[in-house]
Amino acid sequence: MTEHTSSTAGGGVPEPPWWNSPSRSASRTQLSREAILDAALRVLDREGLDGLSMRKVADEVDAGVASLYWHVANKEQLLVLVLDRVIGEIELPDPDPDRWQEQLREVAWEGRAAFLRYRDVARASMGRVPIGPNLVRFVEWMLQLTRGAGIPLQPAAWFGDLFALYIASHALEDDIGRTTDDHGSHGDDDAAPDSQAAIGAYLAALPADQFPQLTEAGAALAAGDSDERFAFGLDLLLRGLASHTD
Amino acid sequence: MTEHTSSTAGGGVPEPPWWNSPSRSASRTQLSREAILDAALRVLDREGLDGLSMRKVADEVDAGVASLYWHVANKEQLLVLVLDRVIGEIELPDPDPDRWQEQLREVAWEGRAAFLRYRDVARASMGRVPIGPNLVRFVEWMLQLTRGAGIPLQPAAWFGDLFALYIASHALEDDIGRTTDDHGSHGDDDAAPDSQAAIGAYLAALPADQFPQLTEAGAALAAGDSDERFAFGLDLLLRGLASHTD
């Protein structure tokens, strides 16, 4: 199996460049599932989930659309593979049950970071169970840690679900903000500009007698950046889990 | 404003049926936003979120596609309106802070039921914040209850988010099962047939030395029906919130 990836004829003598097929430009590497996943992740990050199409992925790898279907069953499978790839970016420390709370916290932030690294992966993850090598690795790790910490099997198993659900759906909330800016900037750099303001105006205009709490506490609802809110929920989940310890 | 909906000419004398416009069949009511939302919910329930198209909604109300755009800005707004409508189906008892845990539990199940009443509403809700009359009503109710129960403003506000996120994302997990059956049944009535089995086989085939927990505890992961799992997480959230009481 030769290491050369292009322009290799009979006896190692290089072909002249003009032998390359006429209109194709430089990067004529072999198409592969890996390359397709890379491209898909790039398109996803650049254009969001709604902007991700098989045609754009094909363009990104400089191939025809139909070619993708040799390496991948369909768009759905492509998304699942991309998700497993992102889950693979989560680093898992050796499980140390004595420090189960810290480690769970640590990995939660790791997971959040991975999901926020590319636009709309969290969105893509909702409603899919991307079972694959990396999710399986993740679940095994969770079980080793929590079971080792003295949490009975059933709560441990169910908590894993809850934990993953929380990380994903919270990351999705962050994606909402950066969802509306499609075509490149043209001067102003506010994300989802008027909608944010419109919501504020709507809430501010609510009749105080019908909505006493909302008009009084309105500010608190929007208070805290996304990380603070994530920390709050994470802490709440851990307190709840701790109550299940032997 | 007359109560008659069709065939009414000048002085109450009915028109003969053949006066109706030529090819249009019976139900020629005025198009309205209400009617469009009803139709959208019907299509959503019947065909799932992926099967919901403006064209099918238009067919359902016996109108041209373009007509929808008079009553509704676009598909996105249509979805938001549908969501607010479903949220409106959640019944809220008068908040009684002395029974805050029971009431929260009660409403959680109510919300879950509303989300599961139509296929894929939960799926549609992810990544959207359908702020409208009914969501606002819901938030006000939550705040009255939790604040009345002695939970400080910030935790109370943030918990609302978490609570809603949990209900929606858990309902979404239920939608996954019934996602794959498109065209009406033709004999066999198993939902997502081979994929379920394939997952089981994959997990069972994992090397026991690399995945000790998964191979030992595999059954526990799948154990419990969806309601039991929902109850577990709900309970965990409430325990966590309780730890924030004054």
Next chain:
DNA sequence: ACCTGAACACCGTTCAAGT
């Protein structure tokens, strides 16, 4: 074994035109 163009059956949205 791998890639392709062309075709099929769809989409959401706009717009000039009708009543």
Next chain:
DNA sequence: ACCTGAACACCGTTCAAGT
């Protein structure tokens, strides 16, 4: 004021055909 057909610029997927 409300509804329409036709058009535009897209989709995912299949399939016979090429190398």
